Amino acid sequence: MDRYRVFQALTWFFALGLAVWILARLPLTTIRASLAGLSLAQWLLWTALNLAILVVYVQRWRCLLTATGVQIDFRSVFLLRQAGQLISFITPGPQFGGEPFQVYWLWKRFSASGAAALLGVALDRFYELWVNFAFLLLGLVVLMLTPALGLADWPALALGVALILFGLSCSGWFLVSQQARLSVWIKTLGRRWQHSPHLRRIEGGGDEFGARLRTLIQTEKGSLALALLLALLGWSGMIFEIWLLLRFFEIEADFTTLVLLLVGMRLAFLLPLPGGIGTLEAVMFWAFAALGLPMAGAAAVLAMIRLRDALILCVGLFALLRLRHICPPEDGPVGGKKRARS
Numbered sequence: 001m002d003r004y005r006v007f008q009a010l011t012w013f014f015a016l017g018l019a020v021w022i023l024a025r026l027p028l029t030t031i032r033a034s035l036a037g038l039s040l041a042q043w044l045l046w047t048a049l050n051l052a053i054l055v056v057y058v059q060r061w062r063c064l065l066t067a068t069g070v071q072i073d074f075r076s077v078f079l080l081r082q083a084g085q086l087i088s089f090i091t092p093g094p095q096f097g098g099e100p101f102q103v104y105w106l107w108k109r110f111s112a113s114g115a116a117a118l119l120g121v122a123l124d125r126f127y128e129l130w131v132n133f134a135f136l137l138l139g140l141v142v143l144m145l146t147p148a149l150g151l152a153d154w155p156a157l158a159l160g161v162a163l164i165l166f167g168l169s170c171s172g173w174f175l176v177s178q179q180a181r182l183s184v185w186i187k188t189l190g191r192r193w194q195h196s197p198h199l200r201r202i203e204g205g206g207d208e209f210g211a212r213l214r215t216l217i218q219t220e221k222g223s224l225a226l227a228l229l230l231a232l233l234g235w236s237g238m239i240f241e242i243w244l245l246l247r248f249f250e251i252e253a254d255f256t257t258l259v260l261l262l263v264g265m266r267l268a269f270l271l272p273l274p275g276g277i278g279t280l281e282a283v284m285f286w287a288f289a290a291l292g293l294p295m296a297g298a299a300a301v302l303a304m305i306r307l308r309d310a311l312i313l314c315v316g317l318f319a320l321l322r323l324r325h326i327c328p329p330e331d332g333p334v335g336g337k338k339r340a341r342s
Contacts, residue, residue, distance in 0.1 A: 067223035086316025
């Protein structure tokens, strides 16, 4: 644990140092002028779009949770998701870290079994990862077919992403077809959780996990398809946001430009730095330089992206505090009953 904390501190130090080094070279006066030049209608459109994307992702997870048998309302899913996002953002790595807390909260606050909570969180992350890597691979293929950019590393990156996507697909096949082995693996994972003061009390074994997954696949195909549609819709919203920001700041961008920016941003978030701090800034300026676009435009777009991140983190902090208020760590689940310690 001490080694992890040292690694976490060093990662944050490096990320913040890189971000400060880049921000120190930005034309702050130009950025302020660009943001001040946005009209009220543009601010409202940008805000509404991000709210819509957030609603889509929350509804995707709620759809999957309901399919696994967890009865939960939209407001509660919103709080759980945003609290988990906050933890994932501050955790070094590619946007992971809040999942164990989400499993714990689902079990404790909403009386979901350990297997149902784990399945609901795992499915949501699987959808997010698979769709993200699928869009990333598609973007890399587009860039490979655009020799005018003069960049030769896209095939290697595309191969790496394709292998990851293949691995995810094989994992999905394993979950569906290898129930006996899955049960053994879940039980082994459960034993590793016994040292956790929170997760060790979650009751639920691999057999129940496998049974719930089989039932889900057999009876909830419509919910699984709807979740995939919502995942694609959310990604479409993110693509539209980047296009919208480029339009706001009058940056001429064709389809290839949009693809390059999106691919660069996704790759930045895959690096082991919290929230892509530093790496996102570096990638954005590299992409604008490669495309011959104005650096002031890159700074303005980046400022909007980080403003959105800051607002989402504030919402996540509110959600985390609200969850702690609703369900203190030492209380039992809804109704005041405490679970027996295992």
